[in-house]
Amino acid sequence: MTRSAGPLKLKAQLFCGEEIAMGPGKxxxxxxxxxxxxxxxxxxxLGMSYRRTxxxxxxxxxxxxxxxxxxxxxxxxxxxxxxxxxxxAVLAAYQALMDEIGAAAExxxxxxxxxxxxxxxxxxxx
Amino acid sequence: MTRSAGPLKLKAQLFCGEEIAMGPGKxxxxxxxxxxxxxxxxxxxLGMSYRRTxxxxxxxxxxxxxxxxxxxxxxxxxxxxxxxxxxxAVLAAYQALMDEIGAAAExxxxxxxxxxxxxxxxxxxx
Numbered sequence: 001m002t003r004s005a006g007p008l009k010l011k012a013q014l015f016c017g018e019e020i021a022m023g024p025g026k027x028x029x030x031x032x033x034x035x036x037x038x039x040x041x042x043x044x045x046l047g048m049s050y051r052r053t054x055x056x057x058x059x060x061x062x063x064x065x066x067x068x069x070x071x072x073x074x075x076x077x078x079x080x081x082x083x084x085x086x087x088x089a090v091l092a093a094y095q096a097l098m099d100e101i102g103a104a105a106e107x108x109x110x111x112x113x114x115x116x117x118x119x120x121x122x123x124x125x126x
Numbered sequence: 127m128t129r130s131a132g133p134l135k136l137k138a139q140l141f142c143g144e145e146i147a148m149g150p151g152k153x154x155x156x157x158x159x160x161x162x163x164x165x166x167x168x169x170x171x172l173g174m175s176y177r178r179t180x181x182x183x184x185x186x187x188x189x190x191x192x193x194x195x196x197x198x199x200x201x202x203x204x205x206x207x208x209x210x211x212x213x214x215a216v217l218a219a220y221q222a223l224m225d226e227i228g229a230a231a232e233x234x235x236x237x238x239x240x241x242x243x244x245x246x247x248x249x250x251x252x
Contacts, residue, residue: 011137017245062247090241097234104230108223112140115216119143121188
């Protein structure tokens with residue numbers, strides 16, 4: 001009954017002015033900060049540079065009514081960080097958004113699956 | 127009542143194996159081919175290279191049960207092209223999918239808007 005059209009990849013980016021206040025990369029970073037308790041450890045776990053990791057945190061912290069990530073006072077590189085109450089709320093809402101649009105997509109994807117091949121025809125004739 | 131959280135950007139990509147069978151760029155290309163009646167004119171209108179335009183058409187034509195775009199027999203560069211019945215069906219379904227996930231996102235976006243700033247705080251202290 002539920003035939004797959006191959007994976008559907010959905011991406012949602014929330015803009016605050018010109019900045020991406022929340023998106024797949026920032027949500028993954030918040031999850032990793034919760035897991036690792038440290039911004040730099042979270043970045044390493046995601047394979048991101050130290051510079052990029054802090055840039056994403058900085059953009060998040062400037063885009064919402066309160067910072068999403070707090071570092072410990074006197075923290076050094078590798079020191080502790082925590083996701084704030086607002087950060088948890090934004091992350092939960094973003095995850096719910098992704099679940100909701102995924103569910104909303106399902107009927108249409110099933111219909112499209114009827115028209116899609118299992119795999120692409122080869123690019124060159126054999 | 128309906129406060130904007132700034133623009134929400136949603137992107138849906140449908141995969142056939144490793145290939146993107148339909149996504150924002152391919153949908154825009156189908157619309158432009160319908161409008162211009164020519165693959166190369168459509169690519170020019172979208173600012174895409176000739177090579178990239180034809181690559182997108184080729185992937186689409188290999189990913190669905192029937193080609194989405196047909197060129198005229200004996201067509202030369204700049205010659206005519208038409209979107210097939212299957213192409214129209216896939217495009218309409220993709221556009222409906224985008225409308226549906228956009229509508230599904232609205233309540234959650236309104237909730238997130240309550241937590242988002244109108245514009246980001248400046249990156250550097252004044």
